[in-house]
Amino acid sequence: MSACAPPHIQHPHPPHSPAPARRRFPVAGADVSAAVAVFLIALPLSLGIALATGAPLQAGLVAAAVGGIVAGRLGGCPLQVSGPAAGLTVVTADLIHRYGWRATCGITVLAGLAQLGLGCLRVARGALAVSPAVVHGMLAGIGITIAVAQLHIVLGGSPDSSVLANLRDLPAQLADLHPAAVAMSALTLALLLAWPRLPGRAGRLLRRVPAALVAVTGAAATAGLADLALPRVELPSWHSHALAGLPEGPALGVVAAVLTTTLVCSVQSLLGAVAVDKLVAARPGPQSRLGRSDLDRELLGQGAANIVSGALGGLPIAGVAVRSTANVKSGALSRNSTMLHGVLVVVAALLMVPILEEIPLASLAALVMAVGIQMVSLHHIRTVTRHREVPVYAATTLGVVLLGVLQGVLLGVAVAVALALRRLARTRITHEEKKGVHHVRVRGQLTFLAVPRLSRALHLVPQGACAVVELDGSFMDHAAYESLQDWRSVHTARGGTAELAGRRGGIRTAERAPATGCRCRPWTPWRNHQSCFTAAPATPAGQEAGHELARGISSFQRNTAPLVREELARLAREGQRPSQLFLTCADSRLVTSMITASGPGDLFVVRNVGNLVPPPDEEHGDDSVAAAIEYAVEVLGVRSITVCGHSGCGAMQALLAGGTGQRVTPLRRWLRHGLPSLARMSDGARGGARLAGRDPADAAELLCLTNVVQQLEHLRAHPPVARALGRGQLELHGMYFHVGEAQAYLLARTEGGTVFEDVAEGVGGGAGGDVGEGAGGSVDGGEAAHGRVPTASPGQV
Known part of the structure; x- marks a missing residue:
C-alpha cells in the first residue's frame, strides 16, 4: 500500500486477511477527559471575551464551537485548541466600533479567505521570523487595553472605545461605584487567586476543577442567593442571531481591517502550534509520537474556521495557548479531544441557556480583566531586558495601546529592524596593555565598516609584542577577515605573538579559515587541546598533568572568564x-x-x-x-x-x-x-x-x-x-x-x-494569545513566541 495514497483508496487490510476488529468506542477515554477539561475552561472565557469586545455573547460560543470542530478537524496541529482569544479582543472591539457587528463578521470571513491564500502559498514558517519582543509587546499592549476597559465594568459602569478615554473617565467612575458589581467582581478575583492554592490532598483533587469555572459559578450562585440587582448574561433566541454582512466604508480601511485580523489570527495560531509541539515533545508517552505540526495545514484550518465562524455570526478564531496546554496536560491523544470540546460547547449553547443567563456581567469582566493583567508577563519583560530589546517591546506596547494593534506591530517591527541595523553597524574596538600583553577587544559584528578602526587599534601594538585579539561577536566578513589575517602574519613575522581569543568558536567568517591541527571543541578533554598549545620539551607525567591544569586555567581566564564575569559578579553579590x-x-x-x-x-x-x-x-x-x-x-x-x-x-x-x-x-x-x-x-x-x-x-x-x-x-x-x-x-x-x-x-x-x-x-x-485557566487549576498567562513552557515532569519517587 502506498503511503502517499489518499485515504479513500487505501485498503483497510490486505486481500484474504481477516478484517481488523472495529473499536467499540471510536474516541479514546483520554480524549474524552481532555475534552471535558478544555470545555470547562472555554465556556466562561468565551462569554467573557465576547463581552469584552462588545459582540453578542452567543458569538463567543459560536467561535468556540467552530474553532473546536472545524479548526480541530482541518488544522495541522492535532492538539491545539482554537477559539475566541484574548489576543483578538482589541482588534474585534475596534472593528465593531467602526463597522458594526454584522460587518465585523464579514471582515472575519475575508480574513479567513486571506488565511487560505497564505496557506496555499506555504508561507506559514515566515510568521516565525517576527521578533519575540514584538509578539510580547503586542500581547502586553492588548492586555493593558483589556484590563483598563474591563475595570469600568467591574466598577459598575461601561467602558469607552479608547484606552485614553477610559483612563480619563476612571476618576469619575471611582466616584460612582456600584457596590453589588464591585462585590461580585471582588469575589470572582478572590476565587481565581485562592482556588489554585488550596492545600492538602483534598485541595489537589479540587484544583482539577478550573478556577475560572469555580469563580464564575461562585459569583453567579452568590448573586442569585442574595437576590442582587445586577446586569447578567443575555443570550437572545438563536432565531434572532445576526449573521455576517458586507462591510461598508472606505476600501482602504476595510483592507487594513482584514489585514490586521489576518495578521493577529495567523501569527498567534502558528506560534501556538510551535509551542504545542515543544510541550508534546517534552512529555514521554503516546503524545510524543504525534510528530511536528504542519504549519501550512494549520493556517488552512484556521482560515476555514474563520470563514465558518464569521458566516455564522461568531468571533474571529485563533489558536489559544492556555486551552491547548490544558488539552495536552489532560492526556489528549488525537484531534478528537479538540473536536469533542466543540461539540460540548454546542450542547451547552442549546441546553444550558437558563444557567448561563444567571452569570453576572461583572464576574465575566473580572475574569477577563485578570486575563489582561496576566498578559503583561514579567517573564517576557525579563527576557527582552536580558537580550537588550526593551526599546522594541516598549514601542510595540505603547503603539498597540495608543494607536492600535496593526500600527503597534508595524512600529515594533520598524524599531526591531533599526536596532538590528544599529547593532550590525556599531562595533566597539578598544586597546589596552596589561603586564606587557596588548589586548585588542572587538565587541560587536566585525564588518568592513569597522576595518579602519580595527586597523588603527592593531597598529598600536608594538613590533615583537605579545598581543591578544578578543572577538566578542558572531560574524566576520571577508574584508575584516583579510585585514586581521594580514596583520597577524606581519606581526608574527617580526617576532611578535598574536592570539585570537574570546568567542572564537562562534565567529562565522565569509571565508573558511585554513585547516590546522587543532581539535578544540566544547566539552572535550585536555588531550584534544594539545595541538593548540605551544610545543614544549618532554616532561615527567606528574609535571605534565600539572601543566595541563595550568594551561586549562589559562585558557579559561583568556576565553571564558570575560564571558561569565558579569554573571559571577552578580552571584557574588547576591549569594x-x-x-x-x-x-x-x-x-x-x-x-x-x-x-x-x-x-x-x-x-x-x-x-x-x-x-x-x-x-x-x-x-x-x-x-x-x-x-x-x-x-x-x-x-x-x-x-x-x-x-x-x-x-x-x-x-x-x-x-x-x-x-x-x-x-x-x-x-x-x-x-x-x-x-x-x-x-x-x-x-x-x-x-x-x-x-x-x-x-x-x-x-x-x-x-x-x-x-x-x-x-x-x-x-x-x-x-x-x-x-x-x-x-x-x-x-x-x-x-x-x-x-x-x-x-x-x-x-x-x-x-x-x-x-x-x-x-x-x-x-x-509557547505562543501568545488567550490567557485563562490551566489544566492544573491556576490562572496562567499565555506564553508568547519563544517564551517558556512547562517542562516534562521527571519520574517522581
Whole structure:
C-alpha cells in the first residue's frame, strides 16, 4: 500500500486477511477527559471575551464551537485548541466600533479567505521570523487595553472605545461605584487567586476543577442567593442571531481591517502550534509520537474556521495557548479531544441557556480583566531586558495601546529592524596593555565598516609584542577577515605573538579559515587541546598533568572568564540560590554542567564514589553527605533533589565482584552503603529497573539502575528531606546517564515497573494569545513566541 495514497483508496487490510476488529468506542477515554477539561475552561472565557469586545455573547460560543470542530478537524496541529482569544479582543472591539457587528463578521470571513491564500502559498514558517519582543509587546499592549476597559465594568459602569478615554473617565467612575458589581467582581478575583492554592490532598483533587469555572459559578450562585440587582448574561433566541454582512466604508480601511485580523489570527495560531509541539515533545508517552505540526495545514484550518465562524455570526478564531496546554496536560491523544470540546460547547449553547443567563456581567469582566493583567508577563519583560530589546517591546506596547494593534506591530517591527541595523553597524574596538600583553577587544559584528578602526587599534601594538585579539561577536566578513589575517602574519613575522581569543568558536567568517591541527571543541578533554598549545620539551607525567591544569586555567581566564564575569559578579553579590541538589558519582566522565546544560548558581552538587546516600543515624555513617543534604534543603531551600547514576560505574562493578578485597579499607567501608542496592536487585519483587524500550545490557547496568532507586529511598529517610516532602516543598528525581550513548534517562513509575525513560528534546517556548485557566487549576498567562513552557515532569519517587 502506498503511503502517499489518499485515504479513500487505501485498503483497510490486505486481500484474504481477516478484517481488523472495529473499536467499540471510536474516541479514546483520554480524549474524552481532555475534552471535558478544555470545555470547562472555554465556556466562561468565551462569554467573557465576547463581552469584552462588545459582540453578542452567543458569538463567543459560536467561535468556540467552530474553532473546536472545524479548526480541530482541518488544522495541522492535532492538539491545539482554537477559539475566541484574548489576543483578538482589541482588534474585534475596534472593528465593531467602526463597522458594526454584522460587518465585523464579514471582515472575519475575508480574513479567513486571506488565511487560505497564505496557506496555499506555504508561507506559514515566515510568521516565525517576527521578533519575540514584538509578539510580547503586542500581547502586553492588548492586555493593558483589556484590563483598563474591563475595570469600568467591574466598577459598575461601561467602558469607552479608547484606552485614553477610559483612563480619563476612571476618576469619575471611582466616584460612582456600584457596590453589588464591585462585590461580585471582588469575589470572582478572590476565587481565581485562592482556588489554585488550596492545600492538602483534598485541595489537589479540587484544583482539577478550573478556577475560572469555580469563580464564575461562585459569583453567579452568590448573586442569585442574595437576590442582587445586577446586569447578567443575555443570550437572545438563536432565531434572532445576526449573521455576517458586507462591510461598508472606505476600501482602504476595510483592507487594513482584514489585514490586521489576518495578521493577529495567523501569527498567534502558528506560534501556538510551535509551542504545542515543544510541550508534546517534552512529555514521554503516546503524545510524543504525534510528530511536528504542519504549519501550512494549520493556517488552512484556521482560515476555514474563520470563514465558518464569521458566516455564522461568531468571533474571529485563533489558536489559544492556555486551552491547548490544558488539552495536552489532560492526556489528549488525537484531534478528537479538540473536536469533542466543540461539540460540548454546542450542547451547552442549546441546553444550558437558563444557567448561563444567571452569570453576572461583572464576574465575566473580572475574569477577563485578570486575563489582561496576566498578559503583561514579567517573564517576557525579563527576557527582552536580558537580550537588550526593551526599546522594541516598549514601542510595540505603547503603539498597540495608543494607536492600535496593526500600527503597534508595524512600529515594533520598524524599531526591531533599526536596532538590528544599529547593532550590525556599531562595533566597539578598544586597546589596552596589561603586564606587557596588548589586548585588542572587538565587541560587536566585525564588518568592513569597522576595518579602519580595527586597523588603527592593531597598529598600536608594538613590533615583537605579545598581543591578544578578543572577538566578542558572531560574524566576520571577508574584508575584516583579510585585514586581521594580514596583520597577524606581519606581526608574527617580526617576532611578535598574536592570539585570537574570546568567542572564537562562534565567529562565522565569509571565508573558511585554513585547516590546522587543532581539535578544540566544547566539552572535550585536555588531550584534544594539545595541538593548540605551544610545543614544549618532554616532561615527567606528574609535571605534565600539572601543566595541563595550568594551561586549562589559562585558557579559561583568556576565553571564558570575560564571558561569565558579569554573571559571577552578580552571584557574588547576591549569594547562591540553587534550585536543585544534584547528587552523582565522582566518575570523571560525568560533567554535571554539561549533561544538565546548567550554569553558575543552578546546581548544588554532591559527588562521591557510586552516588551513594548513607541512611541517617547509621553506626559509623557518613556525615558529609548528610550535611550537604541538610544544608541544601534547610538553608538553601532547594526545590528538587536528583540522584544520578551512570553506565560503567566502577563502584557497582566492585559490589558485583564482592568488594575490593579482604583488607578493610576506606573504600570498602564506603561501599557497604551500596549493599542494599545489591540486595534489591536480587529481590525479583523489588528489582526490575530497566531502560525504556529495552532490558539492561548486563548485571552491572541493572545494578547501576537499581542503585538509583535504592538511594532515593535512603534519601527519603533523612529528616530534612522527609519534612520538606511532607510540606510539598520538595521533589525527588532519579536519573541515569549512559556515557557511551551520551543519553540521559529519567526515572518514571509505570504499571510495568520501574522504568528510566528517554529525556525528550525541544523543551521551550509557547505562543501568545488567550490567557485563562490551566489544566492544573491556576490562572496562567499565555506564553508568547519563544517564551517558556512547562517542562516534562521527571519520574517522581
